[in-house]
Amino acid sequence: MEGYALVTGATSGIGLEIALNFARDGIHLILVARREEKLNEIRDRIEAQYGVKVLVLAKDLTREEAPDEIHEEVEKRGIRVDYLINNAGFGSFGRLKDTDYEKEKDLVKLNVLSLLQMNKLFIPAMVERHFGYVMNVASLAAFMPGPVMANYYASKAYVLSLSEAMHEELKEEGVKVSALCPGPVRTEFQERAEMKKTDTAKAFIMEAKKVADAGYLGLWRGKAVVIPGTFEKMVPVLTKLMPRCLVRKAAFLSQKE
Ligand SMILES: NC(=O)c1ccc[n+]([C@@H]2O[C@H](COP(=O)([O-])OP(=O)(O)OC[C@H]3O[C@@H](n4cnc5c(N)ncnc54)[C@H](OP(=O)(O)O)[C@@H]3O)[C@@H](O)[C@H]2O)c1
Structure with missing residues (x-):
């Protein structure tokens, strides 16, 4: 039986480019997203x-049953x-007091809960085989609080923390866990989040393929x-060196430009 790569969010942006990397290396794919x-x-x-x-x-x-349905289909x-x-x-842009609660709830369901469920469902079999690779896509946002995208930044801090802990727990079990933490990337993300195109984001935006x-x-x-x-790699260092009150102020200012 040949191993497959399962990629969620594979219809655009980073997910699609990651799927193409697996395909180039001859690895079969399971692609998950909403747009059939x-x-x-x-x-094709x-x-x-x-x-x-x-x-x-x-x-x-965002449907609680979806990860189980995916796992069942794959097993079947x-x-x-x-x-x-x-x-x-x-992502969801705006001051938390003004944003739509249902959207913020869906953000947590997708960015946090479904990611947790997928890890819980697929990792045990990898551990049994003593072989597996897991990538959880976080963000540079994971390293700081994010005024005007508070819930999104908090969700990515969760993903980073979870992934780093899993990395340690699983490395003796033959399963490698990585957290991918990009800065701004040119994808459908900004439009979906209804974000303003700030000068900081424009200056540092990277292509999804890279x-x-x-x-x-x-x-x-x-x-x-x-x-x-290169600059992005310095962000976690800077956020550790700077007092937290300055980090959150700088994050706020970068969104206000
Ligand atoms: N772009 C950035 O600046 C940036 C920076 C750091 C981290 N990230 C992270 O990178 C990841 C990929 O984002 P991207 O930038 O590539 O954005 P994107 O182009 O908007 O891609 C998001 C993908 O997720 C899928 N998706 C969205 N809601 C879904 C749902 N409810 N159920 C299943 N699939 C869903 C979308 O497909 P459908 O619409 O077909 O469902 C799409 O394939 C995200 O976790 C994002 O937080 C992005």
Whole structure:
């Protein structure tokens, strides 16, 4: 039985580029996202170009049952998931007092709960086989509080902390866990989050392919935390050196430009 890579949020941006990396290396794919038509188009393109098998599962991961349904479908088909990429996520822009509660709740369901569920469902079999790779997509946002995107930044701090702890817990078990922490990336993310295009974001924006390539390499190398970009790598250092009150003020100012 050949191992598959399961990628959530594979219809655009970073997730799609990570999926393409696996396909180039001849690894079969399970692609998860909500837009079925787009998933089917991507499947047809990847199968024709790279000759790997692609299973698409159109699921809304904010539904609590979705991770179980994905796991059941994969088990039913006798597919072995060796690589799990928890990438689906979205942001919500605005002061927390003004944003829509249902949207903030969905953000936690997707960025936090579904990621936790997917890890819980797929990792035990990897541990049994003493083989597996997991990438949880966090963000540079994970290293600081984020006024005007408070819930999003908090959700990514959760993903980073969870992944680093899992990295230690699982490294003796043959399972490598990485947190990918990009700064701003040119994807559908900004529009979906209804973000303003600040000068800081414009100056540092990276292409999704570059970010995905760095994440993919870091995953193979078994790195706990992968931060694409040179300046970006300094951010965790700076946020540790600066007093926390300045970090949150700077984060607020960068959104106000
Ligand atoms: N772009 C940035 O600046 C940036 C920076 C740091 C970290 N990140 C993180 O990178 C990850 C990927 O984001 P991206 O920038 O590539 O954004 P994107 O282009 O908007 O991609 C998000 C992906 O997630 C899927 N998705 C969204 N809601 C979903 C749901 N409820 N259920 C299942 N799939 C869902 C989307 O597909 P469907 O709409 O088809 O469901 C899409 O494939 C996210 O976790 C994001 O937080 C992004």
